[in-house]
Amino acid sequence: MRVFKMFLKLVNKYKGLAIMYIGIMLIIYSMTISQFAKQKDQFELYEAGLAVIDHEQSDFSNHFKQFLLQDNYEVIVEDDRDLIADKFYEGSLDYLVVIPEDFSETFAKDPNSIDLKTQASLNNQISSIFTNKINSYINIWNQYRIFYNHQIPQDKIPGIIKEIDQIMAPSVKIAAQSEMKSENYKVFAFAITQINYIVIVLGFSIIGLSFLIMEDPLIKKRELVSGYPEGKRTRELFAAAFVVIIAIWLLLIGICFAYTSIENLKLKAVQTLILSSFIHLIAVTALVLFVSHLYPQKNSSNFLGNMLGLVTSFATGIFITRDFLNPTLLKASSITPTYWNVSNSYHVQENMLSKIDYNYMLRNMSVMIVMAITFILLTFVLRRMKLKEGA
Structure with missing residues (x-):
């Protein structure tokens, strides 16, 4: 050697x-x-700008809106294509959700068939997080629909909403953070x-x-x-x-x-x-x-x-x-x-x-x-x- x-x-x-x-x-x-x-780190602390245009204005649609706004801030904008485009261009708006007039009725029958219009900025990570939030919300309600044989009684909805708030609030935040860590x-x-x-x-x-x-x-x-x-x-x-x-x-x-x-x-x-x-x-x-x-x-x-x-x-x-x-x-x-x-x-x-x-x-x-x-x-x-x- x-x-x-x-x-x-x-x-x-x-x-x-x-x-x-x-x-x-x-x-x-x-x-x-x-x-x-x-x-x-800045992204993990970042609150996305979300605009929700609610054409139904019901308790159900409002709950969905508030769920999406968790850990984010609301951007007020009219349902006008040019105004929405301006908000995206300015950078004040990251994600848009338009809730249709028949939201509650369609949701009670089949949440997967809702004509929910969405629009996102070029930030794919923000888009992915909101897509996951929407899918999580729909999946949870689908579980309750199966439990009640595809027909949720009206008097049970307020209680279900409270349960969903308890289930989803922490999990969405954790999902967003884990996605960034990955x-x-x-x-x-x-x-x-x-x-x-x-x-x-x-x-x-x-x-x-x-x-x-x-x-x-x-x-x-x-x-x-x-x-x-x-x-x-x-x-x-x-x-x-x-x-x-x-x-x-x-x-x-x-x-x-x-x-x-x-x-x-x-x-x-x-x-x-x-x-x-x-x-x-x-x-x-x-x-x-x-x-x-x-x-x-x-x-x-x-x-x-x-x-x-x-x-x-x-x-x-x-x-x-x-x-x-x-x-x-x-x-x-x-x-x-x-x-x-x-x-x-x-x-x-x-x-x-x-x-x-x-x-x-x-x-x-x-x-x-x-x-x-x-x-x-x-x-x-x-x-x-x-x-x-x-x-």
């Missing part, structure tokens, strides 16, 4: 560089993820994307540079003369390189959870992202080792890492959103494993949990695996060619 330990000692000399880049990542997280958290996985998807840049830079600046120092002809010749087998030396070098980069990656993943929530680990989407990030790590390390054999220049290793890290991060959509990227540049960046890993992160950020296509993510991971295997095989081919030349 002499070569393995020597490699670790070399890496230890560059720990300051690793600390610097991890510090940069922490600053990025502090500036961006904290903003996500603030927006999340969005935290998107913050994690953003956080894990930033790891790509650190992995590329540290891969070349620490792993690549240490590898090239260990491959210095004088050091290598001394070890071989002392009777250290070349095969064992190669295995220990490669093992040390992967052990160090995996240790750094584990630290970065831990930081991601520290800034988001360890609860995210229970989600399949987050588990898949972590697996994708790990495969990307292996592919990038394999690329670093390949380039180190192809272009063995110690003095330019740090510069090469910074340049490739910045170019790749901008071209694949890490530092700027892909909406602003030139399509040709984005397509060209697909030759890197980072493109496929970032694509998985984007896919998770842009979709609800139920809409995530895991087959798509697995295909992207398969591409990275093929790249990793290719780089490793090419590295061994180059290494064998150089050994023959040296002989």
